[in-house]
Each structure stands twice: as C-alpha cells, then as structure tokens.
Amino acid sequence: MKKNILLLLLLALSDLVFGQGLRQYEFLYGTALRPSRTDGMPSRTMADSLNHESVRNLYPFTQPIQPFQSIQPKQKWYNRLYDKVFQENLVIINRPGNLITADPLFDAEPGRETVAGQNTWVNTRGVQAYGRLELGERGKDVKDVKDVKDVKGVKDSLNQFSPTFEFYTSYYESQARFPHYIDSLAAVSGGIPGQGFILLSNGIWDHSYATGWTRYTANKFFTFELGTGKNFFGNGYRSMLLSDNSRNYPYFRIDTKFWRIHYTNLWAEFQDNKYHDGPLGAYQKKYGAFHYFSYSLTNRFELSFFDAIIWQGRDSLHTRGFEINYLNPVIFLRPVEWTLGSPDNALIGVNLSYRLPQYTILYGQFIIDEFDISQIKARKGFWGNKFGGQIGAKTWIPLRKVKEVKGVKGVEGVEGVFLQSEFNFARPYTFSHWTSKQNYGHMGQPLAHPLGANFYEWVSFARLHWDRFLLEGRYSRAKFGANFDGLNYGQDIFLSFDSYVSKFGNYIGQGLTTILTYKSLTGSFLLNPSSLLNIFITVTDRHQVTENQGIHSLWVTFGVRNSLRNFYYDF
Numbered sequence: 001m002k003k004n005i006l007l008l009l010l011l012a013l014s015d016l017v018f019g020q021g022l023r024q025y026e027f028l029y030g031t032a033l034r035p036s037r038t039d040g041m042p043s044r045t046m047a048d049s050l051n052h053e054s055v056r057n058l059y060p061f062t063q064p065i066q067p068f069q070s071i072q073p074k075q076k077w078y079n080r081l082y083d084k085v086f087q088e089n090l091v092i093i094n095r096p097g098n099l100i101t102a103d104p105l106f107d108a109e110p111g112r113e114t115v116a117g118q119n120t121w122v123n124t125r126g127v128q129a130y131g132r133l134e135l136g137e138r139g140k141d142v143k144d145v146k147d148v149k150d151v152k153g154v155k156d157s158l159n160q161f162s163p164t165f166e167f168y169t170s171y172y173e174s175q176a177r178f179p180h181y182i183d184s185l186a187a188v189s190g191g192i193p194g195q196g197f198i199l200l201s202n203g204i205w206d207h208s209y210a211t212g213w214t215r216y217t218a219n220k221f222f223t224f225e226l227g228t229g230k231n232f233f234g235n236g237y238r239s240m241l242l243s244d245n246s247r248n249y250p251y252f253r254i255d256t257k258f259w260r261i262h263y264t265n266l267w268a269e270f271q272d273n274k275y276h277d278g279p280l281g282a283y284q285k286k287y288g289a290f291h292y293f294s295y296s297l298t299n300r301f302e303l304s305f306f307d308a309i310i311w312q313g314r315d316s317l318h319t320r321g322f323e324i325n326y327l328n329p330v331i332f333l334r335p336v337e338w339t340l341g342s343p344d345n346a347l348i349g350v351n352l353s354y355r356l357p358q359y360t361i362l363y364g365q366f367i368i369d370e371f372d373i374s375q376i377k378a379r380k381g382f383w384g385n386k387f388g389g390q391i392g393a394k395t396w397i398p399l400r401k402v403k404e405v406k407g408v409k410g411v412e413g414v415e416g417v418f419l420q421s422e423f424n425f426a427r428p429y430t431f432s433h434w435t436s437k438q439n440y441g442h443m444g445q446p447l448a449h450p451l452g453a454n455f456y457e458w459v460s461f462a463r464l465h466w467d468r469f470l471l472e473g474r475y476s477r478a479k480f481g482a483n484f485d486g487l488n489y490g491q492d493i494f495l496s497f498d499s500y501v502s503k504f505g506n507y508i509g510q511g512l513t514t515i516l517t518y519k520s521l522t523g524s525f526l527l528n529p530s531s532l533l534n535i536f537i538t539v540t541d542r543h544q545v546t547e548n549q550g551i552h553s554l555w556v557t558f559g560v561r562n563s564l565r566n567f568y569y570d571f
Contacts, residue, residue: 060117168227225251272312290313301354386427454480475520535558
C-alpha cells in the first residue's frame, strides 16, 4: 500500500519543465503525460494532481525515490555500500510516521571555452536534508492485513488523512569561472543568473546559495508553506507569469485544493540591487502578492487565472513595508490596488492546457502588464500596450515499457523520447515600471522570462531516456531589440518606462536588432537517483549577432554533480 501511495505521489510531482539540472531527470518521477487508465483518460482518483500540473513543485526530490522499510533485511557490507553510493540517500532515518534523509552535494565541472581559449570550472560543495513527520494515524496498511476481514480496515485507512509537517534545507558554497558571455550577463544583472553575486579577481565568482522551507499540510484541502526558494506557474520550459529564473526569495504560500480547483496564494519579499538604504545599507526591499486560480473544466482541459501586485517597501516620503491590504486571500488584487489609490505594478494573466489522448499536451499563456483597448484597436504601436504570451506543445513517445527503470527500485515508468517546442514573446516595456523598485524583477533578474521584454523566442527539446542514460539536444532562436546610444527601446525591464523612445510606432525587436541562437547536446549517466548524482558532458554553441558584430561561444564542460537546481544560461 505504501508503495502504491508513493507512486501516486511521484506522478503528482512529475510534470516538470526542462532546465539545466533537476528537470532533466523528470523520468524518475514517472510522467504526467502517461495516462493512468488504459483508455487514455486520467483516473478520477488522480484528477487533482493530473489536472493541476501548471502549479509546479520545484522540489520533488525531497520525496524518497524508493519506499524504504523501517526494518531492513541484513545485507553484506558491500551490498549496503553499493546501495548508499548508487541507490539511497546517505542518511536515512525511517520510523513509523517519521522520515529524515540527508546527502552531501557536489558540482565539479571543468570545461573549456574553445573560441576564446578560456578554461572554465565550477567547484561546489553542499549539503541537503529533508524531513517529514506525520501528526496523525492512518490506520492499517497492507503489511498488517492477515485476514480477509481486515480489507475494510485498509480501505478505511485510505480515506483517512494524516496531517504532516515537512522541512527541507540545502546550502551550497561555490567558486566558478564562466565563459565571457555569462560574465557579461552577470555584470549587467549584478550576479550569476539565478545565484549569488560576489566577483573576485581574474573573473572568478564566489557565492553561496541556500534554500529552505517548512510545510504544514493541515488536511486534504489546505497546505501552508514558509521558506526561501522559488515558485513557478505554467506548463512550459519558460513561464511568462512567474518562473524560477531569478534568485531565491522569502515567501509564504497557501495551497487550497478541493473538487477540481487548486487555488494558490503567494506572498514574497524581493530586493532591488540598484538601491541601498544608505551607503553601507542593505538593498531596498519590495514585495509581491500573487493569486493563481486553477480549474479543471474536464479531465483534459485546465484553465488558470493569475494576478500579481508588486510594490516598493519605501520611498522618499515614508516607509510603507508590507501592505496588509494585499493579505486578502480570496479576491483579485487589482480592485484592492485601485481602492488604495496606489501606483503599484499590477499584472494579470491566464494559463491553459489541453491534454490530447495518450501522451501529448498543448499549452499556452497570456500576460497583461498594461494596455489601452482603444490604442490596440488603433494599431499605432502605443508604448503602453504591454503584454506577452506563450504557446507550446510537448509529447512523450514510449519506446519500451518497463516495470522499473533499471537499478531504480520503486519507480515504474516507460523509456522513450520526450519532445517539446514552444514560442514566447513580450512587447517592449512589458514587466517594467516607472522605477525598478516596482518592476517585475528581483536582484537584477526578471521574475518571468530571462530576456526581459521586447523579444520573440522559439525553443525546442528532444530527450531520450534509456535506463539511467539520458541524451538531450536543444535548439533555441531569439530575436530581441537591445538598447543603444543611451536610449531605452524596451528590452531592459529595470529601466523606467517613462524613458520610452517613442509614444507610438513601437514593435517587438525595435532597437539594436539582435539574433541569439543557442544549441546544446548533453549526455549523462545517473549514478544515484535519490540525490540525482550524475556524470555528464555538455557541448554548448551560442551565437549572438547584432547589426554590427557577432559573438560566438563554443563551450565544452563535463564532470559530476547533483542536478537539484535549475539555472538558465541560455540567453
């Protein structure tokens, strides 16, 4: 019974997008594209998890891959050593109602940027720990059944819900040297994408990275989570609503689930690294409140509504701090913002997905920062019509059905090919505001798409999973208009939108036309599924062409790492 419950949980956490780390190993958690019934339709008992896949859990690795028993059979010492290295978490404390796991973390990546003739490397050490405490009793389990009459006790236990308390923490300390194009991006944003921001001499970066949260699941309807980390809304590789592109930030989140509804309330604290509280003070704070209402119209069609408000913590007149009016969890935020008469940054959006029979999902997003319907009808390129969107598809092509991934006990799935392709865009000045203290960004990095605004992008993936082997190829092409001659053409969301170049005649790609082509090929072998420890080699070809020049980078890197984080270097 525990095994079956675990498999259901793994499927519920399965549909993750592909990044340069954790998301490459989606296959370990099953695939939400695989139907749970032979007729291709999702099971009604799993309707909530399968039909609300756009509300992402970015930390599925906290749940153990294998359902360990509290009493392990005696093994030879070399068998135990093999399991620890290639199968299990290093530390496992598993008692009835309690589970704690812990692992050391590594990321050793020597490399070479061949065009510039530059050696690169990453040297990361870290540790992670996860714990779960069940605060109630579930009743009988399968192993306790000794008589046919006890079957009723098992059924009763399935209908019972045990409140749980969970925690997760991880800490990384890193030194690294990257290719020149990543250094350039870091110099503009104030730090390595998604990470820290201390630059030592000779182009060496030294930074730490911490994640931590506590989660209380009160009943089958409510989950409360407080921590420092990231959040993601959407079905795609990118999210035009809220992505995991930026650095970690403090947040409080409430998830409410009932019937065919999943409603997420999220409050977060961000920072603006362009402003300090005094010469030696900390970065100024800004805050965000988010609602995400997901409704499954059918077993195949999911429709979600999104809204967000960003406001600064203080200005030249007073310290505002956290606005308690935005704590209301059951209404949309725009009316509150109007009632306050505030100049806060408000955004609204929609996400939808449709599951075709068998293994294919179509998905899309639309985000509105600001618009004037009369100006849209006039079609004069009004600068204040700020919006963006996404459309994409992904499919799973099974090659061979297996009862479990080779060497990964307790995981039932298929081996095959995953294909995904999507198109993203944002008009000039989208996500910006009159000050960066209220724009849609955190620590110099966008909260949505890493390119900011004023761009088109097409990105595609092909991935082959075979036992513990993974082969991934990707191709993306983007067109954006960069700023030049000190003018703001709408690509940098950290510039004030009051500095727009022209009131009318604005279009996507205006400014210094830039074409960015990104190709990569990765091969890896999974050493330990519990901590996603793997050996890998990646070849990346990046070509950026403007009207005046081209910048080419060919980067080869290999090594061993725990792929537990998603970082984006593909822009």
